[in-house]
Amino acid sequence: MTGQPLLAVHDLVVDLGQRRTATRAVDRVSLTVAAGETVGLVGESGSGKSTIARAILGLTPVTGGRIAIDGVDVTHAGRRQRRALSRDVQLVFQDPFSSLNPARRIGDSLVEPLLNRRGVDPVRRRTLVAEALGRVGLPAEAVHRYPGQFSGGQRQRIALARALVGTPRLLVTDEPVSALDLSVRAQIINLLADLQAELGFGHLFIAHDLAVVRHLSHRMVVLHQGRVVESGDAEEVYRRPVHPYTRALLAAVPVPDPGRARAALAAFARQPPQAGPVPGRCSIS
Template sequence: MNTCSAPLLDVADLRVRFAVPGRHGRTVPAVDGVSLRIGRGETLGLVGESGSGKSTLGNAILGRVPVAEGRILLDGEDITRLSGKRRRPLARRLQVVFQDPYNSLNPARTVGQTLAEPLRFGERLTRAEILAKVADTLRRVGLTPDAAHRYPTQFSGGQRQRIAIARALVPEPELVVCDEPTSALDLSVQAQILNLLLDLQQQFGLSYLFITHDIDVVRHVSHRVAVMYRGRIVEQGDVEQVTSYPSDPYTRALLSAAPVPDPREQARRRGARTAS
């Protein structure tokens, strides 16, 4: 992780507003003055409860929702308001892994077709080179090359998420937005996917914006953490500092609500809350 050079991603005073249904001209802030930075090879965990604006912030960085105010720089290039055509080349540098592996893959296309698609644009590769790249990427995410000939419905949830990660990996990006990539998976599979993401980061020097509601996941994968509440960043810093010595009441509330590994202790806590 390189923290001394200029950041790979620099978000400054970003604001996203959504229209209020039935109220002409009225908007509400979904992201309200957010500033954050991510260095090369670094993971920034973005944590907060549902509705805090985490995914909206990620979608703004990806160009999926319009920005009302502020600035997004990727390696010094302003990408805040790029048109669709001008943004297309960014796909090689900026990728995403979504929460639900069941909905993020086209069931009508084989895995090989899905992974090959971004390779057909930009670099001029032969069919043999594309097939070799697809096979190599599948191996790197823990799948065999013959998975390329099968359809997403033939895989388990964890395997589908590996395919989704492979799709993000194929263009050799610099930054990957991970939007709750393990929350739809069983606990044992979650750990496998998290460790895979960490291994890939080491191999390729990837940077991650890791969006989650789970503070324990943040501890496991992140170098730094930003805590989001009602569209604002209320606290950010080194992950150990923030999770061990939180300064904001909301951060302290998130930490106190985090589950514990021992299921008996967790059941006891839930029982105590129910009784109270």
């Protein structure tokens, strides 16, 4: 994958809270995503993954660094520029039960991203919505139903259809399978891979499970306490992790033999990070 990246994040810094008591949630994070590529951003809860996603979407103020979409600096983009960018960048949230308005029919939710598109008349909108539902394996008749009439896995499919109905160039998914039953997770992961192969969008995939990230991603970025501690080819990072924290995350992945000598590392991986200023050097080294 060559050429200018679709998404380029350089030395991103995000502080949360009041200035005098602010917590550094993201500390000089850099990553790129190319068109047609999936980059897995992995780390435990509180590591800064979701904060990075929200900063990319303009939902969280940026303290320092640069975010560029297709070469255009959007770090401090205004409302009008962000609205235009929403056509190219879409986010899928973790919880399929709260990401859809329970009082709105599915068709009304899916057509919303198309309402401000020039040259897209009502007939074309209905066609695009039906096509989006078909891509995620749901019938066109679903437009007449409400979110409460669907299972969790079906709701996440609907959320994907809503994100992709306008054919964005970049998809950001924040723990899209962690709230689903184990039997449904593989279906959604495989669906994401199939949709990317069909549509060619870049994908920033946020998760805490290295095994899932390995399965879906081309490259992997490991985050700990707001900092990148390891990155590289997803298979290489999974098979030969270098950083102790990456090895700890890997040890936390369930294995057929629970007696394997990984208990100490797994216990460390489950410890929540301490809020406060990020130290000047790696806290594990």
